[in-house]
Amino acid sequence: MKQQSSWLQQARDLLDASARDIDAASLSRLNRARQNALQASVPGRQTRPRLWGAGFAAACAVVLAVVVSIPHSAVPTGAPVVALQNASSDESDLVVGDDNLEIVQDLEFYAWLDTEEDDVSG
């Protein structure tokens, strides 16, 4: 029994010595592994929030891509209201201002005058 514990103790000492003599490069890697493990153990420093952030960013990118890819020609630009919106503020005043109602009433005359001028110049 004593002989058995003797060789077991010898084996233990040899293993302890081999663990003490680990090279510096391996110890450095062990140190880094330990630091990473300690960070993983701290609540709130998990990797999941980063994944949520990445997911949110991806969703925003998809929405932006969809908005950009919609063809602008699909919007009916011929409608009167849109034409009014596209006009500058001076033109709008010219058309709908209270002082220029006569111009609105004589639009057909001005349109005829415009075509006449084109014919003369042409």
Place this chain on the structure above:
Amino acid sequence: MSETVARMDAQQWGQAKADTARQEPLALDAFLRDIERRALRMAELSTGQRDEALDLVQDAMFAFARNYASKPAAEWGALFHRVLDNRITDWHRRQQVRGRWLSHWFSGSRQDDDDDPIAEAPDLHEPGPLSRLLGENATRSLDAALRALPLRQRQAFLLRIWEGLDVADTAIAMRCSAGSVKTHLWRAMNTLRTALEEHQ
């Protein structure tokens, strides 16, 4: 009066809880620092490669810290070795599958190596059995004897004899019964003693 005492108790309890939360990373750091070298040697004895062993220990540390750091510190030893043992077992399974494929593809070249008479010739400069257990050679002989053991026997020996876990904790680490631990350990000790006596 009783309200004041109760408030003080609550404050002390809160302070103690905060102290525990502050000390936990320090305790975990000390635990990992204490165990990391032996863990690396255990993994190395199982894999035979330092780099592979470092990867296994790194994985085991990370998984242990993430999943079991909140457990009582008294259970950390068994739980850490359970995680590491799991990684080592998985590594062996992968190696067996890979070895099966390699032996299938390269079986021809292996047969050639087996029949090489020069490779099998005795080394005239080989030191005698007595000198093998002196200094550096003693470590090599023990390493070779440990590596020659089956995985479960080696784990039982290292965890019980070197790491100092009791039978119950070793059974937790190896995910087997206490009886199996005793059987593995008994066989490991017999094989090792025979192997080392042959060297003396």
